[in-house]
Amino acid sequence: MLEMLSYDFMIRAFVAGIIIAILAAISGSFIVLRRYSMITETLAHSALVGVAVGVIAGSNPLWMAVVAALLSAWIIEYLRSYFHLYSDSVLAIMLSGSLALAVIIVSLAGAFNSSLFSYLFGSILSVTKNDLVVMSLFGVIALSLLGVFYKQLYFIAYDEEVARTSGIKVDMLNFLLVSIVAIIIALSIRIVGTLLIGAMMVIPTVAALRFRQGFAKTILIALLFSVVAVIVGMSSSYFFSLPSGATIVLTLLFIFIFSLIVNRR
């Protein structure tokens, strides 16, 4: 069982996976409570544009994914606030638009191949040393920002107007939150894949909410679920040679169903 840890690529995958599990559970909780879950799907598709550019230009797709997801997040917030468009419409437009752009870039370069498949559904084999450095760097930045602004973000999620009147910089923090989420999503696509990362951001919190606890406990439960799902999912990916994103998300689904059954009302 533990023999899988004798492979360097597995160690890297586990480290990367656990970084993502922690970040996704914490930032996901704010996104879920603000009813903004769908932004994760949109940003993931935008990150794919970056991957496409990276694959073709021969630069690190992970860096490009971070840039693309960040740009997309800022465009979404700008469209929402400046033109007062409905959030879900903006998300739908940006999702399809990004995917179309990504497909065209990849097609023009004739680069539809197996490596792209791993970006869609994740692969434990794909995490390079360089990736791990990038993920740790951005991971530490994202986690410290979440740590610093945790209370403010929580206040805003519960009661945005009173947070605003008590002097909290709501607009700045909303902008910061989507930026952090964009970075986390871009970093996640190696392990979880763009088509599956949304579940990783959303399910741990939704499952944890079923246990009806206060905020601090809810986040801890979500963290636990997230980390367990990554460990179980990546181990099954190793043993059954399946895409790691799919095994992680299926594990999360089992956890979700479990939390529904345990907390019937």
Next chain:
Amino acid sequence: MKFISPVFEVSNLTFRANEQSILEEISLTILPGDYCAIIGPNGGGKTTLIRLLLGLEKPTSGHIKLFGQPFKKFKRWSKIGYVPQRAAGLDQNFPATVLEVVKMGRIATQGFFAKATREDREAIEEAMTKMDVTDIQNKLVGELSGGQRQRVMIARALASKPEVLILDEPNTGVDVISQKRFYKLLKELNAQEKMTIIFITHDIGVIADDIGRLFTVNQTLLTCNNPKEAISCDDMSALYGIDAHLIHNHHHH
């Protein structure tokens, strides 16, 4: 004599939404220690007036000064406690205990990374004691009754040690007995801690004796006087457009 800058100084405030006039040419001054009620018909612009005072809406024209400063320069937002009307409309499934919600009242005053200081803890405890929510501090806010939830929201506002407390229909969904206790508490905060209190209400009959100043708002500001002079049947008729006696029976449903 020391010059005291007013808490709010509003001049010629007009607010229109989609070409529709909500408030027209409102001018008023609220001084530190004032105990004010705002009354008026539904849709008359009471809540909008409060939202303008808090900076949640931008005026179409006119000026508002807070503690003598224009909005852009004003920084001491923690000095203003706000209890919105729609406390009951907040997400009932939100994962928050009573204690966690009251603690929110201290967040804006804490620095980044800052751990709760002794001062924070004392303010939180004091606010919970005053609003009698200490016993339910570990309950989830979604499990509370309407009255309990309202008290938690006020405790959160008090936790920031505000100099001004603004409440939008604070006693909607609260039974009459706790209403009385509630007004007594407001009066105490006003008298003992010199807190400026501004609230929107429909219960003018219950509290007329205690109010320092009464603002009647229906698009324009009709009166801003001592309540005993203000509440005449004529004013009420002008305000509500119906016979004033009906109103007293009308607002309890």
